[in-house]
Amino acid sequence: MVTASRADLPGATPGPGPAGTIIETEALVPGLIHRMRFVAPAIARKRRAGQFILLRVDADGERIPLTIADADPNEGTLTIVWQVVGLTTSKLAQLRAGDRLLDVAGPLGLPTHIEPWGRVACVCGGIGTAPMYPIAQALRAAGNEVDTIIGARTKDLLILGGEMAQASDRVLFCTDDGSLGYHGFVSGLLDERIAAGERYGHVFAIGPVPMMKATVAVAKKHGIAATVSLNPVMVDGTGMCGGCRVTVNAETKFCCVDGPEFDGWGVDFDELQKRLASYREYERRALEAHDCRIGLGGR
Amino acid sequence: MPRVKIDRHSMAEQDAAVRVGNFQEVPFGYDAEQAMAEASRCLQCKTPTCMDGCPVEVDIRSFLLAVEAGKFADAIGIIKNTNGLPAICGRVCPQETQCEEQCLLGKKKRPVAIGNLERFLADWERGQNGSNGDAKSAPAARNGHRIAIVGSGPAGLTCAADLARMGYDVTIFEAFHKAGGVLIYGIPEFRLPKSIVQAEVDYVASMGVEFRYNHVIGKLDTVDELLEQGYSAVFVGTGAGLPYFMGLPGENAIGIYSANEYLTRSNLMRAYDFPNADTPVLRGDRVAVIGGGNVAMDAARTALRLGSREVSLVYRRSREEMPARNEEIHHAEQEGVRFEYLCAPTRFESDENGWARGMTCVRMQLGEPDDSGRRRPVVIEGSEFFLPADVIVVAIGNGPNPLIAQTTADIATTKRGTIRADKFGRTSKKGVYAGGDIVLGAATVILAMGAGKSAARAIDRDLRGIPDPVEDEPAATA
Numbered sequence: 001m002v003t004a005s006r007a008d009l010p011g012a013t014p015g016p017g018p019a020g021t022i023i024e025t026e027a028l029v030p031g032l033i034h035r036m037r038f039v040a041p042a043i044a045r046k047r048r049a050g051q052f053i054l055l056r057v058d059a060d061g062e063r064i065p066l067t068i069a070d071a072d073p074n075e076g077t078l079t080i081v082w083q084v085v086g087l088t089t090s091k092l093a094q095l096r097a098g099d100r101l102l103d104v105a106g107p108l109g110l111p112t113h114i115e116p117w118g119r120v121a122c123v124c125g126g127i128g129t130a131p132m133y134p135i136a137q138a139l140r141a142a143g144n145e146v147d148t149i150i151g152a153r154t155k156d157l158l159i160l161g162g163e164m165a166q167a168s169d170r171v172l173f174c175t176d177d178g179s180l181g182y183h184g185f186v187s188g189l190l191d192e193r194i195a196a197g198e199r200y201g202h203v204f205a206i207g208p209v210p211m212m213k214a215t216v217a218v219a220k221k222h223g224i225a226a227t228v229s230l231n232p233v234m235v236d237g238t239g240m241c242g243g244c245r246v247t248v249n250a251e252t253k254f255c256c257v258d259g260p261e262f263d264g265w266g267v268d269f270d271e272l273q274k275r276l277a278s279y280r281e282y283e284r285r286a287l288e289a290h291d292c293r294i295g296l297g298g299r
Numbered sequence: 300m301p302r303v304k305i306d307r308h309s310m311a312e313q314d315a316a317v318r319v320g321n322f323q324e325v326p327f328g329y330d331a332e333q334a335m336a337e338a339s340r341c342l343q344c345k346t347p348t349c350m351d352g353c354p355v356e357v358d359i360r361s362f363l364l365a366v367e368a369g370k371f372a373d374a375i376g377i378i379k380n381t382n383g384l385p386a387i388c389g390r391v392c393p394q395e396t397q398c399e400e401q402c403l404l405g406k407k408k409r410p411v412a413i414g415n416l417e418r419f420l421a422d423w424e425r426g427q428n429g430s431n432g433d434a435k436s437a438p439a440a441r442n443g444h445r446i447a448i449v450g451s452g453p454a455g456l457t458c459a460a461d462l463a464r465m466g467y468d469v470t471i472f473e474a475f476h477k478a479g480g481v482l483i484y485g486i487p488e489f490r491l492p493k494s495i496v497q498a499e500v501d502y503v504a505s506m507g508v509e510f511r512y513n514h515v516i517g518k519l520d521t522v523d524e525l526l527e528q529g530y531s532a533v534f535v536g537t538g539a540g541l542p543y544f545m546g547l548p549g550e551n552a553i554g555i556y557s558a559n560e561y562l563t564r565s566n567l568m569r570a571y572d573f574p575n576a577d578t579p580v581l582r583g584d585r586v587a588v589i590g591g592g593n594v595a596m597d598a599a600r601t602a603l604r605l606g607s608r609e610v611s612l613v614y615r616r617s618r619e620e621m622p623a624r625n626e627e628i629h630h631a632e633q634e635g636v637r638f639e640y641l642c643a644p645t646r647f648e649s650d651e652n653g654w655a656r657g658m659t660c661v662r663m664q665l666g667e668p669d670d671s672g673r674r675r676p677v678v679i680e681g682s683e684f685f686l687p688a689d690v691i692v693v694a695i696g697n698g699p700n701p702l703i704a705q706t707t708a709d710i711a712t713t714k715r716g717t718i719r720a721d722k723f724g725r726t727s728k729k730g731v732y733a734g735g736d737i738v739l740g741a742a743t744v745i746l747a748m749g750a751g752k753s754a755a756r757a758i759d760r761d762l763r764g765i766p767d768p769v770e771d772e773p774a775a776t777a
Contacts, residue, residue: 042519054513056476062568062577087577103476105513235568235578238474238515239700240484240540241560245551252544252551257701271551274653278553282579289574 020101023077027093028159033083033127034093035069041076043068043106049138050112050131050229050261053078054237056103057091064088065234067131067260068107078104081130081159086283087290108237109260113227114142117201121193122148122168123186123215125207129160131229132206136167139204145169147200149189151211155180187214194222202227205264209273216264226264230255233278247271307409308337315633319603322488322571325630329419331369338366341411344403349413352401354749355382355457359398359413366416372427375420382417383460383503384453384748386425386495387482389418392745393624425498442466444762447530449516449703452480453744454536454735456503457751458758463506465759470530472514477567480538481736482744484567485559487597489604490627493566517702522710522731532730532758535718536751539736540700544693545589549647554581554655558594558694565601583690585609587658589644590694591621596628598692599636610636611686615643615663615676641665641676645683647691657687699737707731715740723767724754732758 017023021039028035043053052067070079084090095101112135120139124132129150136146146167151174152158158173158180165171173181174189182189186207194200203226205215212228219226234244237256244255249266253259310326312318318325329337341363349359358377365374378385394400394414402410444467448455451473459469477483479496504510516522516537525533542557544550561580564570568578586602588595591614602610612631614621617640621628632638644658662682665674699717704710711719711727717738724732734750736742760767 046519060569060576103513105474105476105515106518108515108518235560235563236475236540238518238540238702240542241563242542242544242557243560245544247551252546271653275551275553277652278581279579282573282581286574286577286579 017098018100020104022095022097022099022101024097025095028081029157031084031093032157033081033159035079035081035130036092036095037077037079038101038104039076040078040104040106041073043104044071044076044078045073047071047078047107048111049114049134051107051109052131052237052260053080053104053106054108054234055080055092055101055105057088057095058102061091061102062088063103063105063235063237065108065231065237065256067229067231069130069133071134081127083127087286090287091290105237108256110258112138112261114138114144115202116143119145119147119198119200121190121198121200121203122146122164123190123203123205123207124148124150124164125186125205125211125215126152126157127159128205128207128211128229129164132204133160133163133167135204135206135229136164140167140169144201147193147198148172149174149186151175151186151189151207153177185214186211187218190215191218191221194218194224200224203264204228209269209276212264212267213269216267216269220265227261228264228267229261230259230267230272232272232275246275302340302342303404303408305336305340307340307412308333308415310415315630315635318489319600319634322604324492325489328422329415331371331423334366334371334416334419334423335369337412338363338416340404341367342403348401348403349398349411350401352397352399354397354745355388355752357382357398357417362420363411363413363416366420371420371423375424378417378420381752382748383457384499385417386421387453387491387499388745388748389414389416389421390491390495391482391486392417393743395625397745421495425495440466441468444468444531445470445529446758447472447525447533448536449522449533450474450480450536450538450735450737451478451500451510452536452538452735452747453482454538454737454747454751454754455480455534456500457748458534458536458732458734458755459508459751460503460506461752461755462758463503463508465755467759469508471508471510472516472520473510473512474515475567476512478510478512480536484563485594485597487562487566487601487604489600490597515702517706522703522707522728526730531762532732534724534751534754534758535703535726535731535733535737536735536747537700537703537737538747539697539741541698541716542693543696543698545644545695547644547646549649549655550693552647552649552655553653554583554649554689555647555691555693556581558588558590558598558692559697561598561692562594562601565605571601571605580605581690583607583688585657585688586611586690586692587686587688588612588692588694590614590696591616591623592694592696593623593627594696595692595694596623596631596636598694600631600634602690602692603634603636607690611639611688612636613639613642613644613660613686615641616665616673617641620665620673639686642686643676643678644686648685655689655691657685657689658691659683660686697736697741699740703737722753723757724750725757725761 148168203219239257247268312326362377399410564580569576570580663676666677669675718733735747
C-alpha cells in the first residue's frame with residue numbers, strides 16, 4: 001500500500017503529529033530570517049552536527065537543502081533557520097504551526113569532522129550562525145574551548161546570540177555599521193585577535209561566500225586550518241545530479257556527498273560565488289509569477 | 300495472405316514539427332485491429348527463440364497467439380506472469396537487440412513487433428479498468444518474512460512485485476518523493492509518460508508493497524540497521540546515479556549540466572512547466588549535448604522542447620557506433636537535432652561571470668578497435684574549432700551510487716565501485732542482495748528487471764533453504 005509515511009519508523013517516538021508537521025515558527029528578523037521546528041523523529045535521532053535536509057514545501061515546489069540548526073531526539077523534532085531569498089524560502093516563511101511540510105529527506109551530507117583542537121574559533125556571518133550552532137555544541141562536547149564570532153550588517157540582523165552564548169565559551173559580536181560590538185567584518189576581528197596572541201587550533205567559518213573567503217584568508221595567513229560549510233545549488237542531495245559541484249584543492253567535489261564541509265584553504269570561492277548566481281533571473285521570474293497567482297501583482 | 304507476406308505494422312506517431320513543441324508521447328500505439336494483424340505475423344515456431352532474448356522470460360509465442368485471436372486479457376495475463384512492468388518494457392526495452400533480434404521472421408523480413416504489442420496490451424488493460432492490476436497479481440498467503448528493497452527503479456520494483464507475489468511483506472525505500480527511479484527522473488515524458496510509470500507503481504502497491512519516500516538508505520538507516528530492524532533480506536537496487544564528467548578545463552561553468560541534473564530538473568521536478576512548477580532549468584538558446592547513448596538523445600530532445608533554437612549532439616565516433624537505440628536516434632534526427640559525429644570537446648569556455656559560452660572541439664577519425672570492440676577515435680591534428688553553446692549537457696554515462704557501499708562495511712565492491720554479486724544477486728554480505736545498475740554499471744531497464752527477478756527467487760530459496768537450480772537462470776549479472 002502506498003503510505004504517506006516519511007521519516008516515521010517502527011519504534012520511533014511518536015511526535016505531536018505525523019512527520020513534517022510544524023510545531024512552531026518564529027521570525028528571528030521579521031520578513032527576513034525565520035526559524036521553524038517540525039516533526040521528524042527518525043532524522044532527529046540520527047543526525048549529527050553539520051548535516052542537512054532537503055525539503056519540499058508543496059507539490060509544485062523545489063527541493064531545497066537546509067542545514068539542520070538543532071534537533072531534539074526525545075521530542076522527535078528538527079529546527080531549521082533560513083533567510084528569505086526566493087520563492088521557496090518565502091513560501092516556507094508563510095507556513096504556520098500545524099501546517100505540514102510535504103517532503104523532508106535526510107540527514108544528508110557528512111557529519112562535521114571534529115578533533116580535540118584545544119581552542120577553536122567559530123566564525124559566523126549572517127544566517128551562517130544557524131548551521132554553526134550544532135557544530136559549536138559538538139566541538140565543545142569533544143572538549144574544545146569555543147570562541148564564537150558572530151557578524152551581521154547591523155545589530156537588528158544579528159541572530160542566535162543567546163543560543164551561541166550557551167554553546168560557546170565566549171561570544172563576540174561584529175557589525176558592519178558598528179551598531180553592536182566590533183565595528184567591522186568578522187574576518188577583521190579574527191585577524192586582530194590572532195595578531196593579539198589568541199591561539200586557535202582550528203577555525204570554522206560559515207556565512208556568505210565573501211565572508212568565508214575572507215575568514216579563510218585570515219586563518220591561512222596565520223597558518224591555521226579552516227573548515228567551511230558550503231551552500232551551492234543542489235537538487236537531489238545523494239550524489240546523483242552533480243549540480244552542487246565545487247572545486248576543492250583543484251578537484252571537483254560533490255557538496256552533497258563529499259561535504260557540505262570542506263578544507264577552506266582549498267575551496268575555489270570565486271567559482272562557488274559565480275555558480276550561486278545560476279538561477280537568479282529564474283528566481284525573480286518565479287517570485288513574480290507566484291505573486292501574480294496569489295493576487296499580489298502590480299508591485 | 301500467408302503470414303510471411305504481411306509487412307510489419309509501424310505505429311502512427313506525432314509529426315516531428317508538432318511534437319518538438321510538446322512533451323507528449325511520440326508514438327500513438329496500435330489499435331486492436333493493427334495489433335491482431337501484427338500478432339498474426341508470428342510463425343508460432345515449435346522452438347521459439349524470441350524468449351531466449353528476454354531477460355524476464357515472457358512467454359512471447361503464447362501471448363502473440365492470444366493477441367492474434369483477439370484475447371487481449373489472456374495475452375496481458377501471460378505477460379504479467381513474468382513481467383510486472385509491461386507498459387514500461389513495451390516502450391523502453393531495446394527489443395531490437397533482445398526478443399526481436401531472435402525472431403526467426405527477422406532473418407528474411409522484419410521481426411514481429413513484440414515490443415509494440417506488449418505496449419498495446421498494457422495500454423489496452425489500463426484503458427479497460429484504469430489500472431494495470433489483474434487477478435493474477437493477487438498475493439499469496441503471507442509468510443511472515445519482511446524484505447527491504449532499496450531503490451524503486453526497475454530492479455527494485457520487479458524484485459518487490461515478485462516477492463510480494465510469493466507472500467513476502469515488502470517495503471521499498473526511495474530517496475526521492477516519487478517512485479520509479481530512472482523511469483521517473485531520467486526518461487522524459489515524450490518517451491515514457493509519468494502516468495504510465497505511476498500506474499505500474501500503483502500496481503506494485505496494490506500487491507501490498509509499502510513505499511517509504513524521502514528515505515535515503517545509508518544515511519537515515521544503514522543496510523545493517525535494516526537487518527537489525529527485522530528485515531529477513533535487503534535488496535539493493537540503487538542504480539547508476541553518479542554522473543561522470545569529462546574532467547576538462549572549465550567544466551564547472553554555469554550552464555554545464557550532467558544529464559542526470561538536466562533531466563531530473565525537467566522530469567521529476569517538472570522544470571519544463573516553470574514557473575507553474577518552482578524548479579528552474581536553464582533554457583539555452585544554443586544547447587550542446589555530449590554523448591551518444593539514449594540519455595544523450597533524451598537530453599537533446601528535451602532541449603528542443605524547452606525552446607532551444609539550436610541543439611547539437613556531439614559524439615566522438617560515428618553514427619554506426621552510437622550506443623543509443625536506432626529509434627531514438629531517428630526520432631532525434633527527425634526533430635532537428637544536429638549531429639556532430641567524430642567530434643570531441645577539449646575545453647569548455649565561459650564568460651567573465653562564469654556562464655558557459657561554448658566549447659573548443661576537435662575532429663576525430665576512427666582507428667583500430669579498442670577494448671569495447673568499437674573503433675577507437677583518434678584526434679585529427681589541427682582540427683580545433685569552436686562550438687558555441689550557452690547550455691551544455693554532459694551525457695557520457697553514470698557510475699554506481701556510492702552511498703550503500705560507503706556505509707556498509709562488509710559489502711564487496713569492484714574497482715569501478717559496483718557491488719559484487721553472483722548471478723543470483725547475492726552479495727558478499729549474508730542477507731544482502733543487489734541487482735540492476737548498481738551491479739551492472741549503466742545498463743538497460745530490462746536487464747535491471749531481470750536482475751530483480753533473479754534476486755527475488757534467490758531470496759526466496761535462501762529463506763526456505765532450497766538450493767539453487769542446476770540450470771542457469773537468465774544471467775542477470777553476467
